[in-house]
Amino acid sequence: MKSDPKTFHVKSFGCQMNVYDGERMGELMAAQGLVAAEADAADLVILNTCHIRERATEKVYSDIGRLRKDAGKQGRTPMIAVAGCVAQAEGEEIVRRAKVDVVVGPQSYHNLPGLVARAATGLPALDTDMPIASKFGALPARRKVGPSAFLTVQEGCDKFCTYCVVPYTRGAEVSRPWGQVMDEARALVDAGAREITLLGQNVNAWTGEDEAGRIQGLDGLIRALDRLPGLARIRYTTSHPNDMTQGLIDAHRDVGKLMPFLHLPVQAGSDRVLRAMNRSHDRASYLRLLDRVRAARPDIALSGDFIVGFPGETEAEFAETLSLVDAVGYAQAFSFKYSPRPGTPAAAIAAQIAPAVMDDRLQRLQAALNRDQQAFNRATVGRSCDVLVERRGKLPGQMLGKSPWLQSVHLLTGAAIGDLVEVELTAAGPNSLTGSPFALAAE
Numbered sequence: 051m052k053s054d055p056k057t058f059h060v061k062s063f064g065c066q067m068n069v070y071d072g073e074r075m076g077e078l079m080a081a082q083g084l085v086a087a088e089a090d091a092a093d094l095v096i097l098n099t100c101h102i103r104e105r106a107t108e109k110v111y112s113d114i115g116r117l118r119k120d121a122g123k124q125g126r127t128p129m130i131a132v133a134g135c136v137a138q139a140e141g142e143e144i145v146r147r148a149k150v151d152v153v154v155g156p157q158s159y160h161n162l163p164g165l166v167a168r169a170a171t172g173l174p175a176l177d178t179d180m181p182i183a184s185k186f187g188a189l190p191a192r193r194k195v196g197p198s199a200f201l202t203v204q205e206g207c208d209k210f211c212t213y214c215v216v217p218y219t220r221g222a223e224v225s226r227p228w229g230q231v232m233d234e235a236r237a238l239v240d241a242g243a244r245e246i247t248l249l250g251q252n253v254n255a256w257t258g259e260d261e262a263g264r265i266q267g268l269d270g271l272i273r274a275l276d277r278l279p280g281l282a283r284i285r286y287t288t289s290h291p292n293d294m295t296q297g298l299i300d301a302h303r304d305v306g307k308l309m310p311f312l313h314l315p316v317q318a319g320s321d322r323v324l325r326a327m328n329r330s331h332d333r334a335s336y337l338r339l340l341d342r343v344r345a346a347r348p349d350i351a352l353s354g355d356f357i358v359g360f361p362g363e364t365e366a367e368f369a370e371t372l373s374l375v376d377a378v379g380y381a382q383a384f385s386f387k388y389s390p391r392p393g394t395p396a397a398a399i400a401a402q403i404a405p406a407v408m409d410d411r412l413q414r415l416q417a418a419l420n421r422d423q424q425a426f427n428r429a430t431v432g433r434s435c436d437v438l439v440e441r442r443g444k445l446p447g448q449m450l451g452k453s454p455w456l457q458s459v460h461l462l463t464g465a466a467i468g469d470l471v472e473v474e475l476t477a478a479g480p481n482s483l484t485g486s487p488f489a490l491a492a493e
């Protein structure tokens with residue numbers, strides 16, 4: 051039997067929504083009187099896991115093994131809780147395979163305190179329900195946050211792309227109500243946030259009723275947040291091309307606080323592959339959509355997600371992904387080798403692609419994406435913009451922040467974390483830029 055834990059540590063893997071959930075789990079445990087500690091000293095370690103690709107899933111098991119071994123050397127047996135999408139997908143299998151104390155899914159982590167108390171008495175503690183009532187109402191209020199904060203407004207996915215586990219692990223698309231989102235946004239600003247990134251698996255499918263009872267989309271929410279005093283910047287991610295409404299495109303033209311950045315995954319450049327993925331958009335409609343976004347906001351930085359080696363993908367079809375990348379000119383992007391996920395339709399397709407072919411395609415795609423990222427960064431040199439200072443750099447007086455286009459910018463400044471500093475971008479490296487603050491430049 052384990053005693054009640056006094057200290058805790060949360061480790062989040064995977065997407066930004068998990069980072070957000072991990073923060074809220076930490077706040078929840080702190081509200082129970084537990085104290086945050088490092089992973090190698092905590093009585094309770096919560097692994098907030100990701101199931102999107104096989105490697106992400108396997109990481110959980112190797113982490114549990116390492117945690118146990120390190121703690122064993124110190125004569126400790128920490129309580130281990132597995133949260134997140136692996137917990138949802140594998141449930142009891144994790145208890146069988148890794149003998150962890152608590153398993154809790156992404157829609158039920160508000161029950162963590164009860165589960166931990168139960169595990170402390172030696173009873174099995176597993177909760178992977180997807181209750182109708184949202185967990186959010188049961189979580190403590192936001193307290194202290196950094197200058198750039200996440201706010202989950204939408205969860206789940208109804209799109210059922212054939213490679214993806216998200217509709218199974220996160221459930222159906224659900225939007226948090228308008229009032230709840232606005233209240234949390236105000237709380238985040240009061241707690242120190244200058245920038246809020248609205249999160250959702252399909253964030254641009256968000257819908258709700260405003261105070262006057264009018265149905266609003268994400269653009270309505272963004273316009274309301276634009277009026278929030280103290281908030282300087284708004285971002286949102288991740289979007290689906292089919293939910294990119296004209297209203298949201300217009301918001302990129304009209305809303306001053308909405309940053310010129312759009313993460314709009316396309317996954318592949320070939321229409322046959324897009325159909326096999328059940329993406330419900332094609333290459334031409336995606337490119338037309340980007341034209342409309344660029345017409346509304348010419349300086350917008352585009353980002354995307356790509357999968358190489360989807361079952362049956364031929365060399366010629368992969369070449370269409372490369373030509374789409376050439377046509378768009380992404381400012382940054384994420385690219386992955388296809389990973390068959392249990393229970394998804396694509397995992398059952400016979401024509402799986404050989405690992406060496408996937409490696410080769412990923413390398414070529416990443417070379418093209420890196421080339422475009424550098425070109426984008428170089429093209430912003432000479433521009434003036436503000437930088438939101440997020441943390442200290444390595445050198446004395448050096449700070450690190452983000453440009454409107456989500457680039458990392460180093461600057462020498464006396465400004466504090468959370469300040470917006472006007473700079474001229476003076477140099478570009480592959481992953482970051484240098485900014486020269488105007489006050490300093492004038493000296």
Ligand code: 5AD
Pocket residue numbers: 102103213214215315317355356357386387388389390391
């Ligand atoms: N294999 C590889 N990549 C995947 N993604 C989702 N499912 C898989 C999979 N089975 C990628 C997609 C998605 C991103 C979050 O992860 O590109 O947009």
Ligand code: SF4
Pocket residue numbers: 207208209210211214215216217251252290
């Ligand atoms: Fe997965 Fe497709 Fe839904 Fe994105 S849109 S979460 S890739 S099923």
